[in-house]
């Protein structure tokens with residue numbers, strides 16, 4: 001039975017101590033230690049946790065770290081390799097598959113948020129379908145509840161590979177949450193003190209603002225991604241279990257039966273005892289240093305510089321407009337967003353991890369967004385010309401653009417890719433004004449049989 005606090009107060013009054021005595025007040029409850037995490041993994045889908053399985057096995061089994069996981073959605077948009085169930089029914093299944101997977105490593109605290117699985121390469125489409133602010137609020141809440149020292153998440157960047165828009169979105173939101181959870185003015189009801197903790201209808205959540213100390217990324221690119229990070233060999237032998245770490249992570253894979261590409265490689269390895277394919281796949285994932293608010297080196301251990309002492313809120317640089325002069329051309333769309341996003345969150349070194357690139361299906365259309373700017377006092381004409389290999393065709397975008405003084409023109413160019421080789425092409429847009437070059441933008445495009453829609 002719950003006893004409202006005002007009744008308790010009345011009882012205290014009636015049993016008030018004698019003159020001169022001061023009553024003892026109840027102790028302040030500390031943050032719940034059951035939810036404290038050393039590492040908070042923030043990903044998009046059930047099965048994304050498998051990417052870091054070998055590393056998670058090490059920190060859990062041998063370093064005795066607490067790991068918690070946030071899945072921003074339930075993976076309702078994929079195909080089902082195990083049964084007929086689809087959409088929300090499959091999401092219910094995938095939640096259980098992820099619970100069985102994480103339980104195999106002893107991870108108990110996992111959450112599934114209300115994002116909507118959005119198969120595609122467009123981060124904006126994912127953020128829009130997830131209702132960005134709703135998921136961000138949920139992630140900030142869970143950062144404050146779990147009080148992680150370190151956040152691990154997908155790389156917020158546009159890459160050639162799976163390049164899942166949901167993966168990018170989880171990296172965007174995780175980075176934002178890293179920089180927001182320590183600010184008590186962000187979602188203030190989460191950190192407001194409940195009026196009467198033992199009474200009903202408390203809107204304030206009673207959490208505490210929390211600044212995580214480090215953030216690392218990993219990528220779904222189909223090639224090695226540049227970027228400094230800690231070296232860790234998942235084939236290393238666990239001192240306590242006497243087997244390689246990747247072997248300890250095998251049952252992160254096997255429960256994901258609705259995602260055959262993930263579960264089968266694990267089941268095959270377990271059945272045959274040949275772990276070669278499994279190990280090679282898992283080795284494609286590595287940690288890339290994002291940033292640290294404590295003294296640490298990018299290549300140092302993930303827990304280098306971390307002590308149990310909380311750190312104060314460390315605000316990021318925030319958005320700052322850049323200074324443009326003359327008439328200019330630059331990449332638009334997600335490429336422009338990430339350029340500003342990295343700077344705003346003090347992770348601008350990520351700009352060097354990947355040059356502009358994309359993978360699309362052979363014979364499909366390439367969207368190549370550009371931004372033309374006129375930062376002069378006169379109207380100018382800009383001519384956009386493609387430089388493309390044989391077999392490619394321009395569907396939209398080439399031509400003359402008239403820009404008023406101060407005008408910004410987002411030019412959405414579209415090109416049709418050939419069906420045949422070569423599989424890798426350099427696509428360049430040249431921009432000229434008054435007969436002189438004002439710049440160019442190049443994207444490397446890899447063609448394959450199938451990709452997620454761009």
Ligand SMILES: [Zn+2]
Nearest residue numbers: 044045048164
């Ligand atoms: Zn995924």
